[in-house]
Amino acid sequence: MNIGDVAERSGLPAKTIRYYEDIGLVKPLRSANGYRSFRDRDVHKPAFLGRARALGFSIEDCRNLLKLYEDDDRTSSEVKQIAEVQLDRIDRKIAELTEMRATLAHLVDACAGDHRPDCPILADLAAKEEEIALLNEAG
């Protein structure tokens, strides 16, 4: 099976699959003409990777998940641990974004958005210097 078919089945661009070969995530055979030749088990991997990436797993996580996937002696606790760490990363990211959102929404709300130059958004961005200095001293 050629890369185009694998791309279609996995939903990933061929370019990305080539990249995954580059970094050692998939290792298709080669046909006589130099084309990548994906065996059945090679065909599944890009799809697996696409799913894992869609859940936010890093490439290194993907590498480990794939290793576990192919390891008959794995334990589900190994897999679960990777997933829990990822869940935690997501939670922290959401918390960070939620805080950003609150601050920004507050500023947007306070801004008249009219023809005048006065703007609480710019004022806020500009005025925090003293606080930063204080924080740095304190921390």
Added chain:
Amino acid sequence: MNIGDVAERSGLPAKTIRYYEDIGLVKPLRSANGYRSFRDRDVHKPAFLGRARALGFSIEDCRNLLKLYEDDDRTSSEVKQIAEVQLDRIDRKIAELTEMRATLAHLVDACAGDHRPDCPILADLAAKEEEIALLNEAG
């Protein structure tokens, strides 16, 4: 004022401030010895940038915000528009992460996390191929 002092006041690493000069966000003068010499208005910019970046604004957004900040003829609506677009980006990102979180939490929940190899997480990552193919046909 030298870069070290500016770094302390802005809370940014000196390295980052040099990078910001590289990409044209700040333009400090130079002393006779080649050191960057920050005037008052140069000192405020890195802090401004640090704040804006902390709210998730892209470097290009920062460039525009800085331009508006220094433009006496700006209108607050110009600023507000940039901020609203950013707010929207944050909202979409949060939505994306929330969905990822739900899926992943569901899988983690379903996984025994014990010594056995059976794992719903891996099963889910592996088993979606047909769905993907169907989706691609449909879409």
Added chain:
DNA sequence: TATTGACCTTCCATCAGGTGGAACCCCTAT
């Protein structure tokens, strides 16, 4: 048989937004 067009190949550059480190200069205090 020639040619078209859709595949495939490699390689190199680019993106965001910095960070790390090497090699070297400058300034002040001891």
Added chain:
DNA sequence: ATAGGGGTTCCACCTGATGGAAGGTCAATA
């Protein structure tokens, strides 16, 4: 004079791809 803590430049690296050029391959058609 020498040690340290500044500063400087430049180049490489990180994540996770993506774009594009230059060229090889293959199947169908004219």
